[in-house]
Amino acid sequence: MEDAQGMDPAARADLAARVGRAVDGLAEDAAEMLRSLVRVPSLTGSEGAAQKVVAARMRTDGLETEVWEPDAADLAPYADHVTFHESYAGRPNVIGRLPGAGGGRSLILNAHIDTVETGDPSTWTHPPFSGDIVDGRLYGRGACDMKGGLVTHLIALAALRSAGYRPRGDVTVQSTISEEDGGAGALAAVLRGGGADGAIITEPTRLAVIVAQGGSLMFRLRVPGRSAHACVRDEGVSAIENFHVLHRALLAFEARRNASIDHPLYAPIANKVPVNIGVLRAGSWPSSVPEWLEAEGRAGLVPGEDLDAFRDLFRDEVAAAAATDPYLNEHPPAVEWFGGQFAPAEVPRDAPLARLLSGAHAAIVGDPPPIEAATYGADMRHFVRVGGIPCVMYGAGDVRVAHHADEHVSLADLATATKVIALAVADWCGVAEA
Numbered sequence: 563m564e565d566a567q568g569m570d571p572a573a574r575a576d577l578a579a580r581v582g583r584a585v586d587g588l589a590e591d592a593a594e595m596l597r598s599l600v601r602v603p604s605l606t607g608s609e610g611a612a613q614k615v616v617a618a619r620m621r622t623d624g625l626e627t628e629v630w631e632p633d634a635a636d637l638a639p640y641a642d643h644v645t646f647h648e649s650y651a652g653r654p655n656v657i658g659r660l661p662g663a664g665g666g667r668s669l670i671l672n673a674h675i676d677t678v679e680t681g682d683p684s685t686w687t688h689p690p691f692s693g694d695i696v697d698g699r700l701y702g703r704g705a706c707d708m709k710g711g712l713v714t715h716l717i718a719l720a721a722l723r724s725a726g727y728r729p730r731g732d733v734t735v736q737s738t739i740s741e742e743d744g745g746a747g748a749l750a751a752v753l754r755g756g757g758a759d760g761a762i763i764t765e766p767t768r769l770a771v772i773v774a775q776g777g778s779l780m781f782r783l784r785v786p787g788r789s790a791h792a793c794v795r796d797e798g799v800s801a802i803e804n805f806h807v808l809h810r811a812l813l814a815f816e817a818r819r820n821a822s823i824d825h826p827l828y829a830p831i832a833n834k835v836p837v838n839i840g841v842l843r844a845g846s847w848p849s850s851v852p853e854w855l856e857a858e859g860r861a862g863l864v865p866g867e868d869l870d871a872f873r874d875l876f877r878d879e880v881a882a883a884a885a886t887d888p889y890l891n892e893h894p895p896a897v898e899w900f901g902g903q904f905a906p907a908e909v910p911r912d913a914p915l916a917r918l919l920s921g922a923h924a925a926i927v928g929d930p931p932p933i934e935a936a937t938y939g940a941d942m943r944h945f946v947r948v949g950g951i952p953c954v955m956y957g958a959g960d961v962r963v964a965h966h967a968d969e970h971v972s973l974a975d976l977a978t979a980t981k982v983i984a985l986a987v988a989d990w991c992g993v994a995e996a
Contacts, residue, residue, distance in 0.1 A: 666730025711764025744902020904939025
């Protein structure tokens with residue numbers, strides 16, 4: 563059989579139909595696989611138990627399976643780009659390889675196994691690790707972000723096999739750790755020699771093809787004050803009130819940046835570069851004027867912006883705001899950077915992989931998908947910036963529910979994404995009769 567790219571329209575339509583039927587036939591398997599993964603917690607830093615489930619499934623599916631822990635020494639030169647840990651013991655990456663029949667392009671299918679915390683369980687209608695299925699939605703932490711994406715990859719390859727096809731190019735499925743705090747797992751996979759002609763990450767994109775991902779930096783503001791007894795609070799200077807000065811300035815900074823950004827893919831997004839304060843700590847006693855405050859937050863960037871230049875710009879904004887306040891002018895706040903640094907990344911919207919994936923979506927759905935940008939940081943940057951591998955993101959689910967209570971994914975959308983990924987593998991790698 564010829565490469566899928568060289569097929570006549572009737573033959574390719576037959577391939578798409580056969581793959582679609584195979585995915586539909588595996589729907590129950592897909593739901594049970596996702597349910598089993600959701601029921602094993604894999605919070606960032608504790609991914610080991612879930613990775614055992616993944617490795618077992620890959621071996622059952624006949625993939626050449628490799629389980630290995632990232633080497634901290636390999637990641638040390640990139641410590642500023644990920645949240646660096648002294649050891650990754652008990653936190654393995656799991657890699658499954660399907661050798662090709664020969665003569666096709668290679669492809670990486672990547673998904674991260676780690677999830678964020680669940681928060682207060684009482685805010686969940688369905689317990690966070692239940693895997694409950696209600697009205698066609700599967701609930702649980704990680705269902706959307708992004709264990710559903712990993713299931714998409716594995717079922718896509720199973721469907722190709724069931725439909726009687728074998729990719730000509732090598733296909734590698736990566737289940738990587740630590741994405742939520744910087745992507746150490748994906749970076750380690752790239753550094754280990756995980757090269758390919760292209761990569762697809764199944765982040766929850768609402769079935770849009772994402773060719774640009776935003777960047778982000780984690781910052782900490784240390785805001786000073788002067789303590790006094792609460793009964794004479796006017797004799798002190800509240801660090802909390804001083805922070806209000808800086809917070810207002812940062813929101814104005816965010817607004818100016820949004821007005822100045824002209825990246826065409828970000829034009830439809832109202833807040834392209836959010837500045838968010840996520841954690842506040844202040845004071846030490848209720849009846850004392852707080853003499854210190856720490857604020858931790860996240861600042862967004864778009865492709866084309868340089869991390870070092872943005873740090874300087876951010877510090878200048880904080881300094882300018884402090885200069886407007888008599889106390890802060892004499893006692894300036896400090897800016898610190900911590901955690902993983904998500905550099906922005908993009909590929910051309912007409913890159914071969916993006917066009918091919920769009921064509922696969924159109925063949926399955928009937929209409930072309932949106933071509934969009936994301937405001938969040940992701941592992942895409944490691945493939946593009948470090949590995950030099952063209953990478954796009956496409957998957958079922960909506961990032962708006964990803965870190966919320968009652969996180970969920972539509973099983974119908976998961977099936978659609980699986981059909982598209984399976985056809986994209988066939989188109990990119992070419993196929994032979996199994």
